[in-house]
Amino acid sequence: MTYDFDLFIIGAGSGGVRAARFSADFGARVAVAESRYLGGTCVNVGCMPKKYFVYGASFHDEFRQSRSYGWKVEEQGFDWQNLLANKDHEIRRLNGIYRALLINSGVTLLEDHARIIDAHTVEVTGKRYTTERILIATGGWPSVPELPGREHIITSNEAFYLDKLPERMIIVGGGYIAIEFASIFHGLGVKATLMYRKELFLRGFDDCVRVHLRDELLKRGHDLQFNAEIARIDKQSDGSLKVTLKDGRVQETDCVFYATGRRPMLDNLGLENVGVELDERGFVKVDETFQTTEPSVYAIGDIIGRVQLTPVALAEAMTLARSLYKPESYKPLDYNLIASAVYSLPNVGTVGLSEEQAREKGYKLRIFQTTFKPTKLSLTNETERTLMKLVVDAETDKVLGCHMVGPDAPEQIQCLAVALKAGATKSCFDDTIGIHPTAAEEWVTMRSPVRED
Ligand code: NDP
Numbered sequence: 169m170t171y172d173f174d175l176f177i178i179g180a181g182s183g184g185v186r187a188a189r190f191s192a193d194f195g196a197r198v199a200v201a202e203s204r205y206l207g208g209t210c211v212n213v214g215c216m217p218k219k220y221f222v223y224g225a226s227f228h229d230e231f232r233q234s235r236s237y238g239w240k241v242e243e244q245g246f247d248w249q250n251l252l253a254n255k256d257h258e259i260r261r262l263n264g265i266y267r268a269l270l271i272n273s274g275v276t277l278l279e280d281h282a283r284i285i286d287a288h289t290v291e292v293t294g295k296r297y298t299t300e301r302i303l304i305a306t307g308g309w310p311s312v313p314e315l316p317g318r319e320h321i322i323t324s325n326e327a328f329y330l331d332k333l334p335e336r337m338i339i340v341g342g343g344y345i346a347i348e349f350a351s352i353f354h355g356l357g358v359k360a361t362l363m364y365r366k367e368l369f370l371r372g373f374d375d376c377v378r379v380h381l382r383d384e385l386l387k388r389g390h391d392l393q394f395n396a397e398i399a400r401i402d403k404q405s406d407g408s409l410k411v412t413l414k415d416g417r418v419q420e421t422d423c424v425f426y427a428t429g430r431r432p433m434l435d436n437l438g439l440e441n442v443g444v445e446l447d448e449r450g451f452v453k454v455d456e457t458f459q460t461t462e463p464s465v466y467a468i469g470d471i472i473g474r475v476q477l478t479p480v481a482l483a484e485a486m487t488l489a490r491s492l493y494k495p496e497s498y499k500p501l502d503y504n505l506i507a508s509a510v511y512s513l514p515n516v517g518t519v520g521l522s523e524e525q526a527r528e529k530g531y532k533l534r535i536f537q538t539t540f541k542p543t544k545l546s547l548t549n550e551t552e553r554t555l556m557k558l559v560v561d562a563e564t565d566k567v568l569g570c571h572m573v574g575p576d577a578p579e580q581i582q583c584l585a586v587a588l589k590a591g592a593t594k595s596c597f598d599d600t601i602g603i604h605p606t607a608a609e610e611w612v613t614m615r616s617p618v619r620e621d
Contacts, residue, residue, distance in 0.1 A: 178282045
């Protein structure tokens with residue numbers, strides 16, 4: 169049977185667009201349907217606008233610090249509308265780039281909601297298209313627990329478009345998004361409170377990183393509330409919100425922002441018309457080649473719930489395109505040693521195992537760790553300190569993990585990820601001559617372990 173397309177992709181986010189371009193370049197006839205915005209979460213309500221906001225917030229520190237270097241800078245205040253307008257302008261430019269990438273690759277772009285009719289048919293705007301294969305790449309969506317007053321909360325989707333910067337804000341959660349936005353809004357002058365339900369945020373990160381970041385945020389004047397859970401939210405006559413915690417405490421605020429994880433976006437996709445199974449967490453079940461339990465349907469990115477990061481979705485897309493249309497270049501995707509970052513102020517960067525994960529796996533360890541005042545702050549009265557930590561296998565000398573809290577940590581960790589992928593040992597680090605004066609030279613000058621099994 170001849171189909172209208174070889175591959176019909178639902179979702180033009182990072183994964184969908186990359187899969188479309190690669191598959192089309194390999195000769196497949198590809199269609200992409202997108203009902204919202206080109207570029208998905210990353211471009212529109214995620215990585216990119218978030219990073220612009222983090223840069224925006226970081227000037228707060230820069231203005232203060234520059235005075236110790238002789239600059240006479242009077243802070244003139246902050247214009248939220250200006251930041252929003254410039255951010256929106258840049259995002260429209262990125263949307264255009266994504267459109268051009270698809271069109272120039274010969275992909276058919278259908279800008280409306282797509283619904284799966286059967287294993288080889290997709291409907292968009294009332295028209296049915298047949299296809300040999302379907303790829304679901306619809307990404308994730310903020311997930312908010314049920315609670316009285318839920319209608320008053322915002323999520324990251326809305327945080328990028330607030331009409332006006334609130335005076336006070338409560339941010340709920342202890343993961344990437346909560347911490348990044350706590351830094352953003354604190355830096356922009358909002359009285360931001362971070363509320364996390366357990367003892368310490370960033371569960372799963374190295375404990376030293378979690379403690380160091382907590383201490384640095386406290387030094388900057390953040391209001392961090394741990395073991396704090398909201399029971400209900402009530403709107404008051406003056407428009408403010410009364411937030412009642414499960415322990416009975418009450419706090420007033422102007423905005424409550426939930427960053428409590430993301431669910432797979434599978435709404436109204438027609439999954440009931442095909443044999444696509446979900447796992448126990450509600451994500452789409454796929455095998456090593458991203459094939460679902462319906463043989464003609466594939467899935468990649470946040471909806472498969474493996475690692476919810478843009479570069480992972482891109483890698484999954486390229487792996488899938490190769491496996492389907494250029495099998496001679498296919499190799500399975502290696503999920504080991506994926507570096508990641510939290511764009512808090514200061515930044516966090518991490519790759520490999522935390523000390524706790526390495527111990528759980530039974531490694532004997534040598535731990536190297538240093539904290540120091542960043543050179544840029546030498547002439548200032550700032551007390552901020554950078555943390556760097558190496559987790560080393562005592563038996564093989566292999567470096568199992570690198571962790572950093574400090575300026576530009578993600579930039580450094582990205583480079584170290586290459587070394588770890590190449591199997592670098594601590595001796596490789598020791599034999600490397602540093603660049604002076606940098607923070608990064610500390611990675612190659614940590615001589616004595618702070619702990620050894
Ligand atoms: P995360 O899964 O990272 O964190 C969710 C947080 O919310 C956790 O601290 C969790 O607590 C808490 N939580 C979950 N349910 C509840 C609840 N019912 N009540 C109170 N707290 C709750 O999700 P995010 O939303 O921060 O981010 C989603 C994903 O997006 C991340 O996993 C990440 O992969 C990706 N991302 C990556 C970024 C980057 O690379 N810089 C930036 C932003 C997002 P607990 O720990 O106790 O479970």
